[in-house]
Amino acid sequence: MxxxxxxxxxxxxxxxxxxxxxxxxxxxxxxxxxxxxxxxxxxxxxxxxxxxxxxxxxxxxxxxxxxxxxxxxxxxxxxxxxxxxxxxxxxxxxxxxxxxxxxxxxxxxxKPVYDLLGGRVHERLRTYTYLYPSAGFREVYTNPDHAAARALNEIERGFTALKFDPAGPYTAFDGHMPSLDDISSSVHMMASLRAAVGPAADLLFGTHGQFTAAGAIRLARQIEPFDPLWFEEPCAPDLPHEMARVASQTSIPIATGERLTTLSEFAALGRHQAASIWQPNLGRCGGILAGKKIAAIAEANGCQVAPHLYSGPILGAANVQLAATLPNLLIIEGIREWGGFHADLLNTPIVWEEGYVIPSTEPGLGVELNEEVARANPWPADDGGDLHLSMVPDPVR
The missing domain is CATH 3.30.390.10 (Enolase-like, N-terminal domain)
Structure with missing residues (x-):
């Protein structure tokens, strides 16, 4: 072939x-x-x-x-x-x-890909979602009441883990020291969410490599009382030794990995004891086999894996195939429940039930791209300005 x-x-x-x-x-x-x-x-x-x-x-x-x-x-x-x-x-x-x-x-x-990687360990996979805006609750990143209302919506739908990133804008000049306003708004967000959800859901505090180690430690100590499941990427992703300083001075587990590439960069997390939760993105880290190797290194270092997703459903399906095989899996990221356009892009959508993905038994990745829908929604050929993600290009005062 x-x-x-x-x-x-x-x-x-x-x-x-x-x-x-x-x-x-x-x-x-x-x-x-x-x-x-x-x-x-x-x-x-x-x-x-x-x-x-x-x-x-x-x-x-x-x-x-x-x-x-x-x-x-x-x-x-x-x-x-x-x-x-x-x-x-x-x-x-x-x-x-x-x-x-x-x-x-x-x-x-x-056979499903998971059968070619050692077989399925998990019959279903716990998922988390970002607190995305919705009608009537648009300010989920800055308004604690909006965030709490959306959190309750997601719990009612079955999610038991929710991610958000209230610590201010991330810029081309990170890491920085969080302002007093950023610390205060983060604490208010955590307090509002924990009061709303109680023990019904884990809270996942996201940043984007925004802080120096000293700044991250200051912020972590303020949000520790609300028991977040993780503090994500507190420092720049290429500074595992600095991230290790944060990990050593907070009780919150450190998570990182969405911007790391290949197993060599992930191995540095283990050498420095920088994070206990590793978040490879299979569309950037090297693919499925690289993801399996990264998970093995994590396992050898006593760490868990939470595959990252901020993309489409093909990558989501690949995450499902890998995650099903991992003894050290913690959770996988979902784009809500892979509904809407994510479902439209697949001939058979990913199966999500009450907060869990049920791995497909179909061969390969278990999904097929609906090419008719894909071709009907092209990114304009003359639009070269937008990137998938971007940062504030100037310092934030």
Whole structure:
């Protein structure tokens, strides 16, 4: 079996846009007619530029290759241009291609990917969601009453873990010391949410590498009384030794990983004891096999895994396949319950019941892209300005 074609879909995510402005999905086709899908989480260039990069990488290392030889393909791509080191864009592209290969291999074998990775450990997977705005409750990131109301909505639907990030804007000049206003608003948000949900839900306090270690420690000590499940990415992601300072001075578990690339960057978390919860994004960390290796390193360091998701449903389905196999799984991120446009993009939506995902028993990733819907929602070819995520470009005073 050989790969004969690669197609990239750049899909516009319509309002309310949960999961990002657009999704980048790759499709690989083999000479036997088997098709595989993968999703790329690359945010540093415009999406159509990423699609052109996919064509370049695929022409060099993927077309005419056997999709079963995933490790070989991975090493060849990773060494492109005499690199052999973490590169978020290149590894994001190879992550999507690798994911699509696993989808092909699973379909060819007639088995879910999890059966090819050691088999299922979990019959269902606990999920969490962000507190996204809704009608009547738009200010969930700045208004504790709105956040509390939305939290109760999500608990009623079945979620038992809720994430939010009230600590102010993240900027190109992070890390910084949190202002007194940021500390106060974070404490008020935590107090309001804990009073609303009681013991019915875990609270996941998110930041985006915003603080110095000293600043993160100040903030952590203020929110400790509300017992959050984690304090996410308190320092810049490339400073595990500084994150370890925070971990050593707070009772809140530290979580990080959405911006890390390849197992070498995750291994540094273990060496420095920087975080007890690792959050690989399979569309950026190197793909499914890399995710399995990262989880094994985490296990050897006594750490748990909580796969990150701020993308589309193909990447979500890959997370489900990996998570089902992990003895050290904590929880997986959902885009709410993968409803709305996320469900429309799949021929058969991901099954979510009362806060849990039920892993599909279908072969491969267990989902198929609805290409008609994908083509009906293209990201404009002339829109090169928006990126998937961005920071405030100037210092915040």
């Amino acid at each position: 050989k790969i004969t074609d690669v197609t990239t879909f750049v899909i516009k995510n319509p309002p309310p846009g949960f999961g990002g402005k657009y999704f980048i999905v790759v499709k690989l086709t083999t000479d036997t007619g088997v098709v595989g899908y993968g999703e790329i989480y690359a945010a540093t260039f415009g999406p159509h530029m990423i699609a052109s990069m996919v064509d370049d990488v695929a022409a060099r290392w993927v077309i005419d290759q056997d999709p079963n030889r995933i490790e070989l393909m991975w090493r060849r791509i990773y060494s492109s241009g005499y690199a052999l080191r973490p590169d978020p864009t290149l590894v994001g592209i190879m992550s999507g291609l690798e994911m699509a290969c696993w989808d092909i291999v699973g379909k060819d074998a007639g």
